[in-house]
Amino acid sequence: MEEEKEKHENKMEAPGTFALSIIFLVAFIVMWFAHLKWLVEIWGVR
Amino acid sequence: MPEEREKAEEGKEPIPAWQLFYDDIFLLFFLGVAIPTLVYTVWGLMEIVQIPELPVFKP
Amino acid sequence: MDYRICSLTGLKINKPAEDLIKWNMVTAILFLAIGGFMGLLMALTRWPSVHYLDTSHYYRFLTLHGFDALLLWILFFEVALVHFTSAVLLNTRVVAPFSAWIAYALMLVGAAFVNIVVFAGKADVLFTSYVPLKANGVYYLGIIIFAVGAIVAFANFFANIIQARRDKAYQHSLPLGTFGLAAASIIGIVTLAHGAVIMIPVFFWSIDLIKYIDPATYRLVFWGLGHPSQQINVCAMVAMWYMTAGFVLGAKPVNEKLSRTAFVLYILFINVASEHHLLVDPVLSSWHKIINTSYVMHLAVLASMIHAFAIPASIEVALRNKGYTKGLFDWLKNAPWGNPAFSATFLSIIGFGFLGGTTGVIFGTEQFNIIRHNTFAITGHFHATVVSGTTIAFMGGTYLLIPYIFRRNLVLPKLAAIQPYLYAIGVAVMLIGMMAAGTYGVPRRHWDITFSNAIFSFSFDPSADMFLSMMGVGGLFAALGGAMFIIISLGSIMFGRKIQ
Numbered sequence: 001m002e003e004e005k006e007k008h009e010n011k012m013e014a015p016g017t018f019a020l021s022i023i024f025l026v027a028f029i030v031m032w033f034a035h036l037k038w039l040v041e042i043w044g045v046r
Numbered sequence: 047m048p049e050e051r052e053k054a055e056e057g058k059e060p061i062p063a064w065q066l067f068y069d070d071i072f073l074l075f076f077l078g079v080a081i082p083t084l085v086y087t088v089w090g091l092m093e094i095v096q097i098p099e100l101p102v103f104k105p
Numbered sequence: 106m107d108y109r110i111c112s113l114t115g116l117k118i119n120k121p122a123e124d125l126i127k128w129n130m131v132t133a134i135l136f137l138a139i140g141g142f143m144g145l146l147m148a149l150t151r152w153p154s155v156h157y158l159d160t161s162h163y164y165r166f167l168t169l170h171g172f173d174a175l176l177l178w179i180l181f182f183e184v185a186l187v188h189f190t191s192a193v194l195l196n197t198r199v200v201a202p203f204s205a206w207i208a209y210a211l212m213l214v215g216a217a218f219v220n221i222v223v224f225a226g227k228a229d230v231l232f233t234s235y236v237p238l239k240a241n242g243v244y245y246l247g248i249i250i251f252a253v254g255a256i257v258a259f260a261n262f263f264a265n266i267i268q269a270r271r272d273k274a275y276q277h278s279l280p281l282g283t284f285g286l287a288a289a290s291i292i293g294i295v296t297l298a299h300g301a302v303i304m305i306p307v308f309f310w311s312i313d314l315i316k317y318i319d320p321a322t323y324r325l326v327f328w329g330l331g332h333p334s335q336q337i338n339v340c341a342m343v344a345m346w347y348m349t350a351g352f353v354l355g356a357k358p359v360n361e362k363l364s365r366t367a368f369v370l371y372i373l374f375i376n377v378a379s380e381h382h383l384l385v386d387p388v389l390s391s392w393h394k395i396i397n398t399s400y401v402m403h404l405a406v407l408a409s410m411i412h413a414f415a416i417p418a419s420i421e422v423a424l425r426n427k428g429y430t431k432g433l434f435d436w437l438k439n440a441p442w443g444n445p446a447f448s449a450t451f452l453s454i455i456g457f458g459f460l461g462g463t464t465g466v467i468f469g470t471e472q473f474n475i476i477r478h479n480t481f482a483i484t485g486h487f488h489a490t491v492v493s494g495t496t497i498a499f500m501g502g503t504y505l506l507i508p509y510i511f512r513r514n515l516v517l518p519k520l521a522a523i524q525p526y527l528y529a530i531g532v533a534v535m536l537i538g539m540m541a542a543g544t545y546g547v548p549r550r551h552w553d554i555t556f557s558n559a560i561f562s563f564s565f566d567p568s569a570d571m572f573l574s575m576m577g578v579g580g581l582f583a584a585l586g587g588a589m590f591i592i593i594s595l596g597s598i599m600f601g602r603k604i605q
Contacts, residue, residue: 013418016433018418067369068278068365069277071263075291078295078376081373083295097321097388
């Protein structure tokens with residue numbers, strides 16, 4: 001019982017949401033740098 | 047968490063201090079009004095008032 | 106004490122609460138219709154190939170669009186939520202129905218004053234009504250009356266909570282939805298107090314009893330009304346997310362402590378975000394700007410990050426408990442996407458988080474702000490938060506409350522199922538158009554970017570026109586989605602099949 005309870009407590013309850021958060025983090029970083037590139041080309045920001 | 051509250055009601059464990067703080071809606075009200083009023087409004091007004099008026103302008 | 110037991114949720118619904126929710130919600134939807142229609146006219150005017158309205162009507166209807174859509178639709182709906190979460194969710198009663206009705210009447214009278222005086226052409230001052238622009242006194246009086254009504258409504262919330270505690274309707278902690286609206290009500294009091302402090306002297310100035318209002322002071326205190334009024338929306342919207350997930354799926358917060366901490370961070374630290382309206386003002390020191398917008402406000406941004414993932418996580422746990430446990434995303438595929446209350450909630454989370462919140466935090470930094478200030482990108486940001494965020498969430502809330510409170514089934518259910526998507530996609534396209542156009546320097550609140558009668562000629566990069574057209578097309582779809590919502594919601598309230 002104790003082992004099962006421990007196993008349950010250590011299990012991630014929402015792995016899908018965690019995966020989504022990583023996906024969005026990566027997507028955000030990619031978009032951020034793409035956007036910076038655009039800023040440099042349009043605005044001449046150096 | 048429901049387990050904590052059950053225990054607390056049975057008298058086995060006291061309600062955590064943070065929970066008591068979050069439950070005190072009127073303390074939150076006071077802080078929620080006081081903090082932005084001081085940090086944003088009052089401080090901002092203090093800065094505005096310190097700027098000297100133009101001598102020529104007469105309202 | 107007259108109650109009925111809701112056959113769908115088991116909640117005890119107090120009759121005065123029910124009536125107050127109904128009247129506030131229907132009023133909210135009617136003002137959304139007016140404000141939304143004004144928004145369509147705005148999109149058609151800023152779309153260069155259409156350029157529909159003439160100059161004075163553009164600024165006039167822009168004032169009305171701002172006031173009706175941003176303040177009236179949202180605040181009337183929030184007052185409905187205030188009564189729902191205090192009386193209905195706690196299975197208790199409205200303590201002082203008479204004062205709640207006075208609040209409604211004051212809000213309605215104030216709203217009417219403002220609408221009438223703006224339509225009459227006496228107050229083309231835009232939603233911000235910056236001094237020294239001077240509107241007819243009735244405009245300011247209308248805002249003051251509306252604000253007083255709203256304060257009374259929020260005070261009712263706290264009175265109901267106190268009574269609920271005395272009636273032992275809840276032990277120790279409020280349910281999370283009510284807690285969120287408590288955060289909203291606290292911020293509401295901050296908002297309306299600032300509004301009163303600034304609008305009362307401005308009213309006297311408009312009727313020439315006060316000689317001069319300092320613009321810097323006006324801006325500081327006005328934005329103490331203007332921005333926190335949007336943070337009321339954030340708290341109410343997030344509470345709506347939790348409640349919709351709870352009602353539709355039986356989802357419980359994954360960690361109550363964390364979700365409540367996030368709301369407390371909102372209560373303590375989100376109001377100072379007003380500073381970002383003042384970043385280009387010369388009067389305030391860098392210290393004031395950086396401490397308010399950066400250090401303090403980012404604690405509230407942390408809260409948004411918490412909610413943004415806590416709610417999908419709670420939805421995932423609820424769906425996994427229902428049996429959708431295959432792989433990482435089985436639960437996402439099998440979520441009730443056909444239920445407009447649920448889909449609106451999810452779309453609102455994505456819209457608010459990725460389009461609205463992030464652009465807000467980015468544009469709120471000093472270095473970025475100077476590039477984006479007064480451009481159409483700012484308009485893009487705040488439409489992302491209040492339209493693709495709050496409005497869609499409240500639409501979802503309407504779909505939820507029509508069966509619970511009005512006891513009617515939805516009419517045109519197939520149309521209702523796609524309405525959130527149509528609206529969200531239309532708004533998203535519109536927003537991207539706005540933000541991209543703003544990157545090219547297209548100004549906000551500006552009737553004619555060709556500067557046709559100006560002494561000097563200036564032309565924007567041709568891409569700006571393309572993005573403005575994108576905004577126009579997106580705006581058309583958004584208007585269609587909005588009209589569908591008005592028809593479905595009001596139609597259901599009047600003609601929907603009754604539920605027993």
